Each structure stands twice: as C-alpha cells, then as structure tokens.
Amino acid sequence: MAAYSLRRRLLLWLFLATAVLGLLALADTWREALRTAQGVSDRVLVGSALAIAESVTVDETGTLEVDIPYSSLEMLTSAAQDKVFYRVDGQPGGFLTGYADLDYTQPEGQAPVFSDSTFRGVGIRSATLRREVSTGASSIAFTVTVAESTLARAALARAILLRSALRLAVLISGVAAIVWLGVTLALRPLDRLGAVIAERSPDDLRPVTADVPQEVAALVLAINSFMARLDTAVNALRNFTGNASHQLRTPLAVVRTQLALIDRSTTPPARQAAMAKAQIALERAERVLAQLLVLARVDAASGAAALGPVNIVATAKDLTAEMVPFALERDVDLGFEGPVWAFGHAEPVLLAELLKNLVGNAIAYAGHGAVVTVRVKDHPQGIELAVEDNGPGLSPAQITLALRRRRGASIQAQTAVRDQEAGYGFGLAISAEIAALFDAELHLAPGAGGRGLLASVVLHRAPAGP
Ligand SMILES: Nc1ncnc2c1ncn2[C@@H]1O[C@H](COP(=O)(O)OP(=O)(O)OP(=O)(O)O)[C@@H](O)[C@H]1O
Numbered sequence: 001m002a003a004y005s006l007r008r009r010l011l012l013w014l015f016l017a018t019a020v021l022g023l024l025a026l027a028d029t030w031r032e033a034l035r036t037a038q039g040v041s042d043r044v045l046v047g048s049a050l051a052i053a054e055s056v057t058v059d060e061t062g063t064l065e066v067d068i069p070y071s072s073l074e075m076l077t078s079a080a081q082d083k084v085f086y087r088v089d090g091q092p093g094g095f096l097t098g099y100a101d102l103d104y105t106q107p108e109g110q111a112p113v114f115s116d117s118t119f120r121g122v123g124i125r126s127a128t129l130r131r132e133v134s135t136g137a138s139s140i141a142f143t144v145t146v147a148e149s150t151l152a153r154a155a156l157a158r159a160i161l162l163r164s165a166l167r168l169a170v171l172i173s174g175v176a177a178i179v180w181l182g183v184t185l186a187l188r189p190l191d192r193l194g195a196v197i198a199e200r201s202p203d204d205l206r207p208v209t210a211d212v213p214q215e216v217a218a219l220v221l222a223i224n225s226f227m228a229r230l231d232t233a234v235n236a237l238r239n240f241t242g243n244a245s246h247q248l249r250t251p252l253a254v255v256r257t258q259l260a261l262i263d264r265s266t267t268p269p270a271r272q273a274a275m276a277k278a279q280i281a282l283e284r285a286e287r288v289l290a291q292l293l294v295l296a297r298v299d300a301a302s303g304a305a306a307l308g309p310v311n312i313v314a315t316a317k318d319l320t321a322e323m324v325p326f327a328l329e330r331d332v333d334l335g336f337e338g339p340v341w342a343f344g345h346a347e348p349v350l351l352a353e354l355l356k357n358l359v360g361n362a363i364a365y366a367g368h369g370a371v372v373t374v375r376v377k378d379h380p381q382g383i384e385l386a387v388e389d390n391g392p393g394l395s396p397a398q399i400t401l402a403l404r405r406r407r408g409a410s411i412q413a414q415t416a417v418r419d420q421e422a423g424y425g426f427g428l429a430i431s432a433e434i435a436a437l438f439d440a441e442l443h444l445a446p447g448a449g450g451r452g453l454l455a456s457v458v459l460h461r462a463p464a465g466p
C-alpha cells in the first residue's frame with residue numbers, strides 16, 4: 001500500500017467541503033445582492049417617473065404638455081456610467097416627448113410596471129406609470145416610462161460577490177493553516193513513538209512505554225503484544241537452537257573419538273567395532289537433522305492452511321508396512337487394525353512422521369518378542385489413531401519429561417531430562433507438536449492390562465476427499 005499523507009488528505013477534504021459550501025453561499029449572495037440593488041434602483045426609477053408625471057399639464061384645447069424637471073432625471077444619474085432614457089405618451093395623441101423607440105408596456109392600473117430589455121445595445125430596466133390629468137370636464141390619461149441602463153447595479157452586485165469570495169478565500173486559508181498546524185502537532189507523538197522504536201536494539205523486546213494520545217494507545221498495545229509474542233518465539237528458537245546443536249554435537253563427538261580409535265587400533269576386530277560405533281553415531285546425527293527438517297515443516301504448515309482431509313487408514317497401513325522389516329529385525333510382532341477408510345483433518349507427510357516416531361519407539365523400546373499394534377478406530381470426538389505395545393512402558397513422570405522436551409522448554413530442563421533417561425531424542429516432543437498442529441493432542445498412557453505404552457491421537461473427522 002502506498003504511503004499517503006494524512007495532512008494532505010485532511011486538507012483536500014476540507015478544501016472540497018468548504019469549496020462546495022462556499023460556492024453555494026456565493027450563489028446565494030449573488031442573488032441577494034442583485035435583488036437588493038434592483039430594489040433600490042426600482043424605487044428611484046418610480047420616483048423619477050412620478051416627478052415627470054407631476055410636470056404633465058393640459059391646456060384649454062385639451063393638449064398635453066410636458067415640462068421635464070431637470071431634477072427628475074438627475075436623481076437617476078447618480079451612477080456616472082449609466083444612461084437614462086424616458087418617454088411620455090398621451091392617451092389619444094400617442095407619443096409626446098422623449099425617446100420614441102423606447103419600448104414600454106401599458107400598465108393596467110395605478111401600479112408601476114417594470115421590465116428588463118435592451119435598448120441601443122445596453123441592458124436596461126424600465127418603469128412605466130399611468131396617470132391622468134383633469135381638464136375640469138374630463139380627464140386625459142398618459143403614461144410615463146423611465147429607463148436606466150443596468151451597468152451600475154450589475155457592478156454593485158459584482159462588487160458584493162467579489163467581497164464575499166475574498167472573505168471565503170481568507171476563511172478557507174485560515175482553516176487550512178489551523179488544520180495543518182493541528183495535524184502536525186497531533187502527529188508529533190507518532191513521530192516520537194517511531195523514534196523510540198527505531199532507537200531500539202534488535203533484542204530489546206520490552207514493551208514500548210512512549211507517551212501517546214488515546215487514539216494511538218491501541219496501536220501501542222498491538223505493538224507491545226506483538227513484541228511479547230516475538231519475545232516468546234525468539235526465546236523458544238534460541239533454546240531450540242542450543243538444544244539442537246547439542247543433539248548434533250554429541251554424535252559428532254562420538255564419530256571423532258571412534259575415528260581416532262580406528263587410527264590407533266592395530267587389530268581388525270577393534271577397528272570394526274569402532275567403525276560400527278561411528279556408523280551408529282552418524283545415523284543418530286542424520287536422524288536429528290531429519291527431525292529438524294520435520295520441525296521446519298511443522299512451522300511452515302502452521303503458517304499456511306496446509307491441512308486437509310487425509311485417509312488415516314491408508315497412511316497408517318502404508319507406514320506399518322514400511323516398518324515391518326525393522327520390526328522383524330527386532331523380533332517384534334507388528335500388526336494393523338482398522339476400517340476400510342477414515343478421513344481425518346491432517347497433513348499426510350507430517351501424519352506419517354508422527355506415526356513413524358510412535359511405531360519406531362514401540363519397536364525400539366518394547367523389547368524382543370513384543371507385540372505392537374497400529375490401530376485406527378472411530379471415537380466420539382473423531383478418529384482415533386493409536387500405537388500400542390506390551391513392553392515396559394513409561395511412568396507418568398517419564399511421560400511428562402518426554403513431552404516437555406519441547407522447543408520452548410529451557411536447555412537446563414532438557415539437560416535434566418537427558419541425564420535421567422537413556423533416550424535423548426525429540427521423537428515424542430515432535431509428535432506432540434504435529435498433533436497440536438492438527439488441533440489434537442498426543443496422549444500417552446499404559447497399554448491394555450497396565451502393560452506397555454498406548455500412544456494415541458484423536459483427529460477431527462474430515463469429509464472424504466474430492
Ligand atoms: N513405547 C515405548 N516404550 C518404552 N519407552 C519408550 C517408548 N517410547 C518412548 N520411550 C522412552 O521415551 C524416550 C523418549 O522418546 P523419543 O521418541 O522422544 O526419543 P528417542 O526415541 O529417544 O529419540 P528419537 O525418537 O528422536 O530418535 C525414549 O528414549 C524412550 O526411553
């Protein structure tokens with residue numbers, strides 16, 4: 001995701017919002033300004049028309065006479081650039097004086113009639129009045145039309161609009177400056193937080209204690225909880241690496257000793273004995289390496305959802321068949337019991353590894369002539385996969401110790417375990433981790449009749465594969 005500026009985003013939104021609102025306000029101001037300007041000049045137009053109407057007289061022959069008073073037009077020309085036009089029309093005789101080509105509308109009653117039009121190329125607004133003069137016997141009607149170009153009122157409205165726009169611009173820039181400053185100040189704790197984290201040495205995974213505002217507290221909490229998890233993981237890895245290197249060093253030291261013995265030995269049997277021991281130690285080292293790879297696989301699988309429906313019966317049968325030669329070598333009776341198929345939630349390679357550890361242990365530790373059974377059967381919670389032998393078994397204390405040899409356990413604890421027991425491998429611990437990955441638990445208990453060891457895992461039932 002590309003980084004974006006919070007400040008710029010806020011400013012953009014603010015600008016858009018104020019611009020839209022501002023334009024609406026400006027439109028309203030413009031309308032209002034025009035109306036005000038119009039109202040004022042309309043009153044002046046009517047006043048001027050009234051003054052002209054006052055000066056209309058009638059003589060004895062019934063002819064209308066107009067003597068335009070200078071003041072009547074003077075009141076209109078206050079705006080220097082505007083032009084004033086007028087005309088007076090008598091009722092029977094028509095046009096009396098003024099601009100004959102000026103249009104006008106005949107009013108119905110006493111009220112003045114206003115209209116907007118153009119005259120000689122300029123926009124004008126005109127007011128027309130209808131009045132009557134009395135001759136004694138009858139009265140004669142006439143109309144007075146006064147028009148004024150609208151340059152001044154448009155200019156006035158423009159000036160009002162410009163001022164409003166200016167005020168709006170000042171307002172927007174003021175708010176923008178405040179937001180800029182506010183965001184800068186508000187984000188300062190984040191900069192501090194960043195600096196505090198950046199200054200840290202890689203192995204300092206203590207919680208961050210920077211002074212941050214409420215809104216950022218959740219982020220700090222998340223960072224701290226992540227650090228705690230990272231700390232656990234790093235510690236586990238450190239312990240495990242120490243342990244694994246120990247596991248490898250022991251057989252390699254044996255190989256070196258035996259090689260020195262071979263070098264010094266004078267008789268072929270002594271040399272052969274040393275060779276055999278070196279061979280066993282190398283196999284041990286190989287086994288440890290293989291187990292490290294399995295653990296790496298467990299880690300990879302716990303990251304991705306590599307689990308799916310696995311035919312437990314097929315896997316268990318194959319593995320049992322694979323182990324038969326090893327069992328024959330040790331004079332162990334290895335058998336399999338189970339249904340035709342059963343699908344469980346697992347990962348085939350890791351499941352085989354788990355089973356191989358259990359069957360391998362049973363064959364190795366149950367002793368000559370023992371009976372080892374691999375069993376798959378239904379269980380109320382899923383599918384049970386079990387390996388049972390009738391050898392010496394493990395005491396509850398030994399079971400706890402064997403399972404504790406996990407990656408998270410301390411080296412001291414693991415060394416203590418190693419000293420107490422003949423075995424020094426990871427087999428059971430790895431099997432327990434694989435089971436945990438399948439969301440199951442490795443269960444170790446005495447076998448039938450309290451003899452031997454029964455190792456079992458209950459896997460979640462899975463719908464049969466595609
Ligand atoms: N079925 C069993 N009967 C008796 N003792 C057992 C049985 N399974 C395991 N043990 C004991 O528990 C110890 C731990 O077993 P685990 O499988 O963890 O390691 P390992 O077999 O010694 O080495 P690895 O499996 O890594 O090759 C063994 O050394 C053995 O002493």
Ligand SMILES: [Mg+2]
Pocket residue numbers: 357360361425426427428
């Ligand atoms: Mg083992």
